[in-house]
Each structure stands twice: as C-alpha cells, then as structure tokens.
Amino acid sequence: MPPLDSGPFDDNRRPFDDDRRPFDDDRRHFDEDRELRRLFFEIDHRITNLNTKRISSATGNVSRGQLVALCSTIAGLRAAYIEKVLSLTDYATNPDRLSDTVNDIRTTREAYDEALEGFNALRHAIARGYITVIE
Numbered sequence: 001m002p003p004l005d006s007g008p009f010d011d012n013r014r015p016f017d018d019d020r021r022p023f024d025d026d027r028r029h030f031d032e033d034r035e036l037r038r039l040f041f042e043i044d045h046r047i048t049n050l051n052t053k054r055i056s057s058a059t060g061n062v063s064r065g066q067l068v069a070l071c072s073t074i075a076g077l078r079a080a081y082i083e084k085v086l087s088l089t090d091y092a093t094n095p096d097r098l099s100d101t102v103n104d105i106r107t108t109r110e111a112y113d114e115a116l117e118g119f120n121a122l123r124h125a126i127a128r129g130y131i132t133v134i135e
Helices: 007-010 022-059 064-091 098-127
Strands: none
Touching: 022 064, 064 098
C-alpha cells in the first residue's frame, strides 16, 4: 500500500512557507479595493462639484412658485393626455380620423413624458444640492 499524501506538509514544511503569508493575497485585494473606493469617492466628489457649478449657473435660484407652476403645467399635460386617450371611444363606430387622433395622442404623451422626466431631473438636482430653492 502506498504512503498517504501529506499534501502541503511534505518535507516538514508549513503551508505557505514559500515566502508568502496566508493572507497576502487578501491584503493586496483589500488595498486595491481601498484605492478603488478612494478613486470613486474622488470622482463622485468632482462630479458633484461640477454639477453644482454648472447647473446652478444655468438655472440660478429656483423659487417655490416656479416649482408649483411647473407642477401645474405637468398636471395639465397629464389631463390633456388622458382626455385624448378617452376620446378614442368616439372612434369605435367611426374610425375615419383615428390615425390623426392617435398621432395627436402620441404628441401629447411625448410632451407629458418629457415634462415629467424634466421635473424628475429637477427634483434630483434639488435633492443633491445642485439648485437652491428660495421662497
């Protein structure tokens, strides 16, 4: 019967006795991760500063009144879109101008979607401190 393989303990050596410690690889990965975290933190910080500078320069301060007016405009676009969608019931018996109506609905939806996306971008900019809201 052949002798059992003693694995890493051949020749009375300890595991990792070949000039490296068991956790060197882990330590190296930790240091690399720390450097990446530092790099990404620095990039995020610069992005925040650039966004604040450029966005606040482009918009200036935004008043609460402007925000309310914008919300009112978006609500009006939403109402117009829904109203036009509901008008499709008029074409159940008369489909002649359906194509024109569908195109009109698409245009209204796109206007609503764009305004809503813009408002969400504005909310994000306010939340991140890029824009100052005044009374």
